[in-house]
Amino acid sequence: MLRVAPVAGETTWSYLSRIAGRYGMEPAALLPWWTWTGSRPRDDLGPRDDAEILLNPAGQQRLAQLGGVSERALVQALPAFTGEPLPPAPGSPALRGEAADSGRPAGRWKVASAGEHGPVAYGCALCTAVRSGQDSVVVRYVAPWQRVCARHQRWMLTAGDRHRHHHLYLRAAPEVAAAQRAWPKVARTAAAAGADPGRVFALSHAVVCAWWEHALEWEQEQIWPVRLHALAGGDAGPRFWWWRIVARDAVVFPETVALAAVLLDPGMQERIWDDHGRGGPVHPFRPDGAFFRELAVRLGRPWLANTGQAPQTGLVLGGPLHAGPLLDCMGAFTRIRRGQQHPNGYGLDPWWLRADHRPASARVQLRALAEQAGAARGSGSNGGGAPMVRRLYRDRHGRAAMVSYRRGDGFDLGSQLATRPRVAGRASY
Numbered sequence: 001m002l003r004v005a006p007v008a009g010e011t012t013w014s015y016l017s018r019i020a021g022r023y024g025m026e027p028a029a030l031l032p033w034w035t036w037t038g039s040r041p042r043d044d045l046g047p048r049d050d051a052e053i054l055l056n057p058a059g060q061q062r063l064a065q066l067g068g069v070s071e072r073a074l075v076q077a078l079p080a081f082t083g084e085p086l087p088p089a090p091g092s093p094a095l096r097g098e099a100a101d102s103g104r105p106a107g108r109w110k111v112a113s114a115g116e117h118g119p120v121a122y123g124c125a126l127c128t129a130v131r132s133g134q135d136s137v138v139v140r141y142v143a144p145w146q147r148v149c150a151r152h153q154r155w156m157l158t159a160g161d162r163h164r165h166h167h168l169y170l171r172a173a174p175e176v177a178a179a180q181r182a183w184p185k186v187a188r189t190a191a192a193a194g195a196d197p198g199r200v201f202a203l204s205h206a207v208v209c210a211w212w213e214h215a216l217e218w219e220q221e222q223i224w225p226v227r228l229h230a231l232a233g234g235d236a237g238p239r240f241w242w243w244r245i246v247a248r249d250a251v252v253f254p255e256t257v258a259l260a261a262v263l264l265d266p267g268m269q270e271r272i273w274d275d276h277g278r279g280g281p282v283h284p285f286r287p288d289g290a291f292f293r294e295l296a297v298r299l300g301r302p303w304l305a306n307t308g309q310a311p312q313t314g315l316v317l318g319g320p321l322h323a324g325p326l327l328d329c330m331g332a333f334t335r336i337r338r339g340q341q342h343p344n345g346y347g348l349d350p351w352w353l354r355a356d357h358r359p360a361s362a363r364v365q366l367r368a369l370a371e372q373a374g375a376a377r378g379s380g381s382n383g384g385g386a387p388m389v390r391r392l393y394r395d396r397h398g399r400a401a402m403v404s405y406r407r408g409d410g411f412d413l414g415s416q417l418a419t420r421p422r423v424a425g426r427a428s429y
C-alpha cells in the first residue's frame with residue numbers, strides 16, 4: 001500500500017490528483033470510486049486547476065484508504081474536509097447530515113477559489129519534491145500575503161487564472177520576499193488596533209492596484225517597470241501586457257505592505273486629520289498635503305507629490321496617488337475622529353472595500369486580453385480600423401519606451417476598467 005502525505009492547506013482535488021500520480025494514473029481514472037454531483041470545473045482552455053471536491057464521510061474514508069493515511073490526517077491538512085454541508089448520497093433524499101450514514105462514497109464538484117477558504121495558489125514544486133519525493137503539482141489554500149517561498153525565492157501564483165504558470169522567480173527582486181517578512185508585524189499592528197489584517201491587506205491591495213493602472217502615466221516611474229521585467233525573467237518583451245497581468249500582485253506586493261503600514265501608523269492618521277482641517281472647516285484632501293507627501297516618500301517615489309510638474313492627468317484630485325478606496329479609508333478615519341455616527345456604521349469602517357473597487361483578477365483580465373487578441377486577428381492585422389493607442393512605459397533598462405495596442409471593445413475598455421474605479425472626466429486608457 002503506498003502512502004501519499006497531504007500538504008497542509010491542500011485542496012482535496014490536488015491531493016486526489018497526487019494519489020493518482022503515485023499510481024501512475026490520470027486523476028480521472030480514480031473518479032469512479034465516488035458518485036459525483038456536478039462536473040469537473042473547466043473553461044474554454046480545459047479543466048481548471050482550482051477545482052475542488054467535497055466528499056461525504058464514506059467518500060472521505062475512501063480517499064484516506066487510497067492515500068494510505070488516516071482520516072484524521074486528512075481532516076487536519078485539507079480545509080475542504082470540514083466546515084461545509086455534505087453532499088447527499090445518490091438516490092437518497094437530500095437531507096443534510098443523513099447522507100453521512102448512507103455508506104456510499106460520494107462527492108460534489110466546485111471551484112476552490114469560490115469557497116469559504118479563499119484563494120488557491122500553486123505550491124512550490126521544489127518544496128513538494130523535497131517533502132514527497134514526487135515531481136507533482138500541489139494546489140493549496142494560501143493567503144495573498146503568503147505567496148513567497150523564501151527557501152527557493154519563488155512567488156507562487158494563483159491557480160485557475162487562465163495561465164499555466166506556477167511561479168515567478170524572485171532572485172532579482174529581493175524586496176518582494178522582504179515585504180512578506182515585514183507583513184507579520186503589520187498584521188500584528190492591525191490586530192492591536194482592532195482591525196482584521198486580511199481586510200487591511202485587501203484594502204491596501206485595491207488601492208495599489210488602482211495606482212498600478214495609473215502608473216502607466218507616471219513618467220518618472222522606474223521601480224515597477226524594472227521589477228516587472230525582473231519577474232518576467234529579464235524582459236517582458238512582446239508579452240508585456242500578459243506579464244503585466246500575471247505578475248501584478250507580486251510586483252505591487254512591497255507597496256501593498258508599505259501602504260498597509262502607513263494607514264495603520266498613528267502619525268500618518270494624524271496627517272490625514274491635519275489635512276482634513278483638524279475638526280474645523282473641512283478641507284478637501286490635497287495631493288500635495290502632508291499625508292500624500294509623506295506617503296510618496298515612504299513609497300520611494302517623492303516626485304509623486306510634486307504636482308507642480310507636468311499635470312498628472314486622469315485624477316479627480318489632480319494627484320497621482322488618488323484612488324477611490326484610499327479616499328474612502330481616509331474619509332472614514334476623519335468621520336470617526338469627528339465623532340460622526342451612523343446606526344449601521346456606514347462610512348465609519350476604514351477597511352470597508354466597495355465591490356466595484358475590488359481589483360480585477362488575473363483571470364478576468366486575461367480573458368479580456370484573449371478576446372482583444374482574437375478580435376484583432378479576426379479583423380485583420382490593422383485591427384479593423386480601430387485606432388492603435390500608444391502608451392509610455394519603462395523598459396528593463398529604465399528607458400522610456402512605447403507600446404502600442406488596439407483600442408477597442410476588448411482589453412482596455414472592457415472588464416479591467418469596468419472593475420476598477422471610474423475616473424471622472426477621462427476615458428483613461
Ligand SMILES: [Zn+2]
Binds near residue numbers: 151
Ligand atoms: Zn520552495
